[in-house]
Amino acid sequence: MALILKNAHIVDPAAQLDGVADVLIEGGMIAKVAENIEAEGAEVRDLTGKYLIPGLVDLHVHFRDPGLEYKETIETGSRAAAHGGFTDVCTMANTDPICDTGATVAYQIARGEEAGKCRIHPAGSCTKGLKGEIISEMGDMVANGAVAFTDDGRGVQDAGMMRRVMDYGKMFDKVVMSHCQDEGLVGDGQINEGAVSTRLGLLGWPAAGEEIQIGRDIAIAELTGCPLHIQHITTAAGLDMVRRAKAKGLEVTCEVTPHHLFLSEEDLDVTYDTNLKVNPPLRTKEDSAALLEGILDGTVDCIVTDHAPHAAWEKAREFELAPFGMTGLETSLALILTNLVDKGVIDYAKMVELMSIRPREILRIAPVSIAEGNVADITVFDPNAEWTVTEDIFESKAANSGFLGAQLKGRATDVYLAGVPTMVDGVVTD
Numbered sequence: 113m114a115l116i117l118k119n120a121h122i123v124d125p126a127a128q129l130d131g132v133a134d135v136l137i138e139g140g141m142i143a144k145v146a147e148n149i150e151a152e153g154a155e156v157r158d159l160t161g162k163y164l165i166p167g168l169v170d171l172h173v174h175f176r177d178p179g180l181e182y183k184e185t186i187e188t189g190s191r192a193a194a195h196g197g198f199t200d201v202c203t204m205a206n207t208d209p210i211c212d213t214g215a216t217v218a219y220q221i222a223r224g225e226e227a228g229k230c231r232i233h234p235a236g237s238c239t240k241g242l243k244g245e246i247i248s249e250m251g252d253m254v255a256n257g258a259v260a261f262t263d264d265g266r267g268v269q270d271a272g273m274m275r276r277v278m279d280y281g282k283m284f285d286k287v288v289m290s291h292c293q294d295e296g297l298v299g300d301g302q303i304n305e306g307a308v309s310t311r312l313g314l315l316g317w318p319a320a321g322e323e324i325q326i327g328r329d330i331a332i333a334e335l336t337g338c339p340l341h342i343q344h345i346t347t348a349a350g351l352d353m354v355r356r357a358k359a360k361g362l363e364v365t366c367e368v369t370p371h372h373l374f375l376s377e378e379d380l381d382v383t384y385d386t387n388l389k390v391n392p393p394l395r396t397k398e399d400s401a402a403l404l405e406g407i408l409d410g411t412v413d414c415i416v417t418d419h420a421p422h423a424a425w426e427k428a429r430e431f432e433l434a435p436f437g438m439t440g441l442e443t444s445l446a447l448i449l450t451n452l453v454d455k456g457v458i459d460y461a462k463m464v465e466l467m468s469i470r471p472r473e474i475l476r477i478a479p480v481s482i483a484e485g486n487v488a489d490i491t492v493f494d495p496n497a498e499w500t501v502t503e504d505i506f507e508s509k510a511a512n513s514g515f516l517g518a519q520l521k522g523r524a525t526d527v528y529l530a531g532v533p534t535m536v537d538g539v540v541t542d
């Protein structure tokens with residue numbers, strides 16, 4: 113049946129839209145965008161006071177399926193995605209078994225379709241078992257729908273291996289995404305190396321441990337011509353390298369997470385809050401300020417959550433024993449709205465670029481626009497909804513958010529995936 117979304121404020125820089133209009137959806141596609149649309153027999157949904165944008169994409173999530181379903185499943189992860197306003201996600205390969213074959217890629221896509229709450233675009237691993245020793249079956253994975261390659265969770269330690277991975281990435285025209293962590297330098301580092309790690313008596317994870325691999329991988333991207341995406345970038349110096357690579361004309365992109373933007377190592381002092389134990393670690397306030405600068409000058413391409421669900425008991429352990437990672441899908445949009453858009457640091461159009469347009473470009477998946485003839489992948493949010501992050505609001509199986517207790521303004525209310533509602537009025541559909 114046809115559906116008319118009425119009176120929302122549409123923001124889509126790709127379609128040069130910034131104003132109130134109606135959207136007519138027919139057969140999963142956008143049939144018309146205009147003022148005062150009427151259509152015989154169509155269902156009408158009034159969205160006065162809300163904003164309507166192209167569906168959000170998170171190109172860095174961990175859904176733990178197959179093998180680690182006690183933390184998250186593709187179904188619960190997909191529901192968390194819809195709840196946060198996302199239509200598409202790129203899942204990381206550090207499942208059990210590791211996603212290093214076409215069969216695992218196909219499994220994840222199929223489970224995603226069964227769950228029906230968001231589109232899953234799997235990333236395959238660069239090396240078998242994330243061990244860094246043998247290159248993965250990249251061709252097999254591409255044939256089965258892998259959109260990117262990464263050993264996320266670990267850095268690829270050997271430069272020669274990374275070169276081979278990028279040679280193949282170039283051949284398949286797929287982006288290689290890099291979790292930058294030199295294991296020799298980082299060792300058992302727990303939090304950013306500096307005054308706070310010293311004061312807390314925790315082993316340091318130095319900025320250089322990340323920057324060395326950023327520099328190395330940019331050099332290999334230049335050597336091979338493979339598109340390179342730096343994952344969860346956290347340091348001012350690392351960002352500068354990306355800035356210079358872009359100025360040189362290399363196809364190098366990067367992402368930042370809300371937690372690296374809005375939290376710092378100081379939040380660990382002296383809470384020892386294991387929900388704030390993330391890889392790479394929360395850095396200094398100066399680093400966070402540099403990341404924001406990178407957003408403003410275009411060095412940062414996109415916001416990702418690095419949604420990393422863990423069971424409560426795992427995070428309840430001693431700091432050194434707790435796993436790295438925090439969830440993010442259900443707080444990301446609200447954090448960006450509250451801390452950046454509402455404060456006038458960026459506008460809605462920039463947010464759409466960071467969370468919807470650029471992620472699709474980086475993954476080389478079809479662009480989506482609020483314009484006739486496009487798939488109806490749509491996120492609607494209420495910019496004025498005020499709410500508090502509490503453990504009971506999550507659709508995710510996990511509640512290891514670093515933002516518990518935060519008071520946020522703005523929240524996704526409705527999501528359409530190819531015209532099918534996955535969330536209505538803040539409630540994920542069944």
Ligand SMILES: NC(=O)N[C@@H](CC(=O)O)C(=O)O
Nearest residue numbers: 174264265390391420436437
């Ligand atoms: N970010 C994290 O702290 N953890 C991720 C791995 C990763 O993204 O490197 C995880 O899989 O839990």
Ligand SMILES: [Zn+2]
Nearest residue numbers: 264265291391
């Ligand atoms: Zn990572």
Ligand SMILES: [Zn+2]
Nearest residue numbers: 204264265418
């Ligand atoms: Zn990750």
